[in-house]
Amino acid sequence: MSEWSLRQWSLVGLGFCVLMMAVALVLEHVVGLEPCPLCVFQRVAVIAAGVVFAIAAMHGPEGRLAGAVYSIVAAIAVLAGAGLAMRHLWLQSLPADQVPSCGPGLDYMVDILPLSQVVSMVLTGSGECAEVGGRLLGLSLPGWTLIGFVVLLVVPIAMLTTLRRSSTGYRWNG
Template identity: 35%
Template sequence: MNHFSEIILLKNCFAHPRRVFAAIAIICAAMLAFGILYLQNVVGLDPCPMCIVQRYALIIVGVFSAFAAFSKKPGAWRLWGILAVIVSGLGAFTAARQSWLQWNPPEFATCGRDIYGMIESFPLQSAIPMIFKGSGDCSAIDWTFLGGTIANWSFVWFVIFAIVILVTLLRLPRK
């Protein structure tokens, strides 16, 4: 395939925003299935608080993308797309923070409370910073693929989703 045909292929892909949003929704669902059905249920990895935040972000990005895919108006694509980009940014932030904790583990690795215990026991304004401080299991590296941890790959995919959605939105016709 030559360079010219690759450019035509990319332009053709972004010419159909509903297909782009549907593809992102399907990828999100596949990633969730892999994480829950394989990593959690087969391998036996229990998600840490930051993993759960990333999981919820992935669910929300997938749902917003599905809403955009089912919408027929550019205004709805813009709304759902911008919301998906915001949530992708939050997911990427959480994944980046967890990756940093994995590269620089805390001196005293202790298993902290799970995310639900934090939210039940503390007010939300106290629980959220506790989640991002991380605990011993947030810095643990239990699984890798091609040299990257789950948090590394989450970061990469959240960034890809945000970029693809932004490019799609920027290519929409102006009013």
């Protein structure tokens, strides 16, 4: 693994994003769990990371600048998703009397509100995001999603490490 190219790491990241989305879609369409607005935003983060990994895999960057850009942009998408999952877990941990009231559905908000207001309302949270739809091994779905994001973060870190170790790649000071 330490000798993997940026393309190989990108394919691993893309594969993990596909796996995360496949699990989300099975839970929605087979199990019947409807995603709340924070779940949808976490999916967007997975898709964004997947797109970056797909572009990096197709491009197969050999240069230090391109590799660093792909790694950093993918890490930003993954960290954003992890932050959303943590926010979701926090909402689920609130006592019942402190849970925000349920707001309008995401589709409705997107249709009538500006995007900045939709993002603000979703991040503020709603009662539907605080509901725990089920647990597996003691963790709710946002907990498992957070673990997925932490595992996925290994890929951009490995990409940066590959750049550092590469004789033609970027050398970090220190």
